[in-house]
Amino acid sequence: MLKMRVIPCLDVKDGRTVKGVNFIDLIDAGDPVEQAKLYDREGADELCFLDITASAENRDTLYDVVARTAEQCFMPLTVGGGVRGVEDIRRLLLAGADKASINTAAVARPDFVREAAEKFGSQCIVVAIDAKSVGSGRWEVFTHGGRRATGIDAVEWAKRMASAGAGEILLTSMDRDGTKAGFDIPLTRSVADAIRIPVIASGGVGTLDHLVEGIRDGHATAVLAASIFHFGSFSIAQAKARLAAAGIPVRL
Amino acid sequence: MITAIIDYGSGNLRSAAKAFERAAREAAIDTEIRVTHDAETVRRAERVVLPGVGAFADCRRGLAAVPGMEAALDEAVRRRGRPFLGICVGMQLMADRGREFETVDGLGWIAGEVVAIAPADPALKIPHMGWNELALRAAHPLLDGIASGAHAYFVHSYRFACAERRDVLATVEYGGEIAAVVGRDNLVGTQFHPEKSQATGLRLIANFLRWRP
Numbered sequence: 001m002l003k004m005r006v007i008p009c010l011d012v013k014d015g016r017t018v019k020g021v022n023f024i025d026l027i028d029a030g031d032p033v034e035q036a037k038l039y040d041r042e043g044a045d046e047l048c049f050l051d052i053t054a055s056a057e058n059r060d061t062l063y064d065v066v067a068r069t070a071e072q073c074f075m076p077l078t079v080g081g082g083v084r085g086v087e088d089i090r091r092l093l094l095a096g097a098d099k100a101s102i103n104t105a106a107v108a109r110p111d112f113v114r115e116a117a118e119k120f121g122s123q124c125i126v127v128a129i130d131a132k133s134v135g136s137g138r139w140e141v142f143t144h145g146g147r148r149a150t151g152i153d154a155v156e157w158a159k160r161m162a163s164a165g166a167g168e169i170l171l172t173s174m175d176r177d178g179t180k181a182g183f184d185i186p187l188t189r190s191v192a193d194a195i196r197i198p199v200i201a202s203g204g205v206g207t208l209d210h211l212v213e214g215i216r217d218g219h220a221t222a223v224l225a226a227s228i229f230h231f232g233s234f235s236i237a238q239a240k241a242r243l244a245a246a247g248i249p250v251r252l
Numbered sequence: 253m254i255t256a257i258i259d260y261g262s263g264n265l266r267s268a269a270k271a272f273e274r275a276a277r278e279a280a281i282d283t284e285i286r287v288t289h290d291a292e293t294v295r296r297a298e299r300v301v302l303p304g305v306g307a308f309a310d311c312r313r314g315l316a317a318v319p320g321m322e323a324a325l326d327e328a329v330r331r332r333g334r335p336f337l338g339i340c341v342g343m344q345l346m347a348d349r350g351r352e353f354e355t356v357d358g359l360g361w362i363a364g365e366v367v368a369i370a371p372a373d374p375a376l377k378i379p380h381m382g383w384n385e386l387a388l389r390a391a392h393p394l395l396d397g398i399a400s401g402a403h404a405y406f407v408h409s410y411r412f413a414c415a416e417r418r419d420v421l422a423t424v425e426y427g428g429e430i431a432a433v434v435g436r437d438n439l440v441g442t443q444f445h446p447e448k449s450q451a452t453g454l455r456l457i458a459n460f461l462r463w464r465p
Contacts, residue, residue, distance in 0.1 A: 002376075002426055003383045003403065040450075045383055070267045074274070076405060076448050077267075096266045098448065121306030123379060123407040167379060167407070198377045221377055251383040251403045 003251040004215050005045035005222035006239050007078075007200060008229040010035055013052045015061030017230070033068045039229070040073040042236035045251060047073060048101075048224060051081030063095040070096025080128055080170070089116055093124065101170055103128040104143040107150055107157075110164060117165025126200075127166040129154055131187055132174045139187050146174040154187065155194050162195040169195065170224065173203040180206025180227075188218030200224050208234055208242035215248050253282065255461060256297035258342075259289045260314045260321065268303055268339070271447035275457035283461055291320030295328050299461065304341030308350030308366055308410065311341045312358065322359075330361070333438045337460050343434060343441025344412050352410050362436050363415035369408070371427020379409040384424045384444075386432055386452075392421045393463045394440050394456060395433065402452045404432065404444035412443065438465040 011018040016030045036047050047069070051062045059082065066079055079092050080101030089100040100120075106113050106127050117125045130146050131139040131154035139154035158169050171191050173184035183201045192199040201220035205211060205228050214223045228234050240250045255272060259265055265287045272285040286293060294300060302325075304311045315321060329336045338346055347358040350366035358366070369380055383403040388395060404424075411430045414420050421440070422433035434441045440460065446453035 001385060002380065002406075003385075005382050067266075071270050074267070074271050074447060074450050074453060076407075094266060096270070098267065122409075123305055123381075168381065196378050198379070198381050221382065 001249050002221075003045070003249050004243065005200075006211065006236055006243070006250070007046045007048050007222055007224040008039045008044050008236060009048040009050055009202075009224050009226040010230065011052055011226060012049050012062060012065060012081075013054075014058045015053075015065050018052065032065050033072065035230070036069045036073050039236055040075060043240060043251065044075070044236045045222070046076040046078060048078045048080070050101075051079065053082070063091060066092060066095040066097050078126055080126070085112070086116060086119055089120060089124075093120065099124045099126050099167070101126040101128045103130065106161065107141060107143050107152065110160065113161055113164040113166055117167070122165045122167040125165060125167050126170050127161040127168075128170040128172065129158060129161070129191075130172050130174050131184075133184070133187070137186065137190070139190070142174055146177070155190050158191045158195050158199075162197045166197060168198040168200060168222075170200045170202055171220075176204025177202075179204050182206065182210040183214045183218055183220075183223075185213055185218045188214060188220055192219035192221075198222060208239055211239055212243055212246040212248065215243070216246065253284065253298045254286050254293065254296070255283045255299040255301065256294045257285065257287045257301045257303065258294060258315075258321065258325075259287050260311075260318050265303060268301075268447040271454060272301070272457055272461070275454045276461055278454065279458035279461065281458065281461045289318050289321070291318065291324035294321065295324040297328060297334060299335045299337070300325065300328055301337045301339065302342035302345065303339045304343075304345060306341065308341060308344055308352040308358075309354050309356040311345060312350065312356050315345065325359075329438065333465065335460065335463050335465055336439045338439075338441035339447070340408060340443060340445060343443055344410065346434070346439060346441055347412055350410070361439055362412075362419050362434055362441075364413050364419070366410050367413050369411050369426065369430065373427045376427045379407055380426045380430070381407045384426065386422045386424060388422050390418070390421045392433075392435055392440070394435065394459050395421060396459050397455055398452055403449070404442070404446070404452055405448040406432075406444045408443060412441075
């Protein structure tokens with residue numbers, strides 16, 4: 001049976017993790033590679049890096065982080081943030097990433113997703129959708145970290161990206177992101193039920209039960225969280241145990 | 253002694269090479285892992301690995317586009333009987349033909365076709381993506397130390413429908429049975445990605461590097 005995935009996400013800036021507590025068993029808590037190794041040991045199903053490096057000249061620090069992670073963690077690694085062209089994806093893959101997550105650039109030029117899928121295969125193209133509620137049962141796609149409205153309906157956009165060749169959708173509720181109030185379940189379910197490709201639920205996780213809800217009620221096949229793992233509130237192993245206790249198939 | 257990982261423009265081979273290097277080092281196997289698009293290197297290699305991501309037809313064309321590579325593969329693998337491991341689409345390429353978007357001939361090494369996954373349950377997502385449990389169907393040195401129930405990482409929308417049941421060494425359940433490991437003579441292939449399958453994957457890679465068919 002296919003197992004539902006738990007994916008910890010790390011925000012990386014200039015090659016360092018942005019936030020987090022001092023894990024006593026880490027040699028260097030600010031090193032994303034050390035953090036990735038910890039998640040690997042704890043049983044994470046995949047890893048995700050979100051690069052928020054502002055300046056282009058510091059972008060090389062990300063490739064270094066990806067390369068060092070790929071040498072030590074033999075599990076799927078997704079990297080997002082600043083993926084604007086085919087060449088960005090190529091560099092990430094050459095550094096050792098398995099999937100590239102495209103967000104703003106997909107909205108700016110939808111054909112980019114099709115070109116990327118044709119060039120590298122759908123299996124390595126994740127389309128990240130940041131959505132905000134705009135009234136009952138409707139959500140709109142936002143870009144630039146949730147600052148810019150696009151007027152695009154999130155469910156329709158997910159369908160379009162799936163048909164363009166995206167391998168999966170990373171769906172983040174901008175209303176819930178950072179609130180610890182749980183996933184936007186109606187949003188997650190609306191998108192997951194509308195497309196055949198997998199949906200990763202993201203944004204708002206504050207408790208382990210939120211992870212259960214994302215899969216059981218939101219119909220996502222993977223759940224992504226950053227702060228509950230990064231701040232040490234819960235371990236990956238605890239998350240999996242809770243999912244298993246709720247009857248959700250997980251890899252233990 | 254060289255283990256050649258064939259680079260024919262299909263995806264990222266760095267993580268695959270790193271996994272092979274790690275597996276060889278941990279198992280104290282003396283082999284040089286070399287990512288190559290040079291046909292002569294493949295012809296002389298002790299072992300050959302054919303990765304592959306993307307669509308069947310693209311991979312088939314990509315392989316055909318490397319000067320001398322198919323002849324080198326044929327000589328090393330078919331005539332000299334060097335151990336061969338195909339990964340994902342690299343495994344599927346051993347089939348008679350692929351039916352992804354268009355019908356294209358495969359290498360014809362293991363009888364069967366590559367067809368779309370059609371789960372009985374329409375709610376199951378395509379691609380089949382994530383960790384799934386292996387069910388072993390036959391004993392094989394490649395699977396030494398790996399038991400049914402071990403998890404491996406899959407990402408694919410098409411499957412290898414083998415004509416001969418005995419060529420299927422392990423399966424996985426996804427709305428129906430899917431070939432997860434195939435093998436015949438000196439040929440083996442995994443639908444999943446051993447280089448992404450943590451301890452189980454490294455074990456399988458080490459088994460391959462030790463294998464003397």
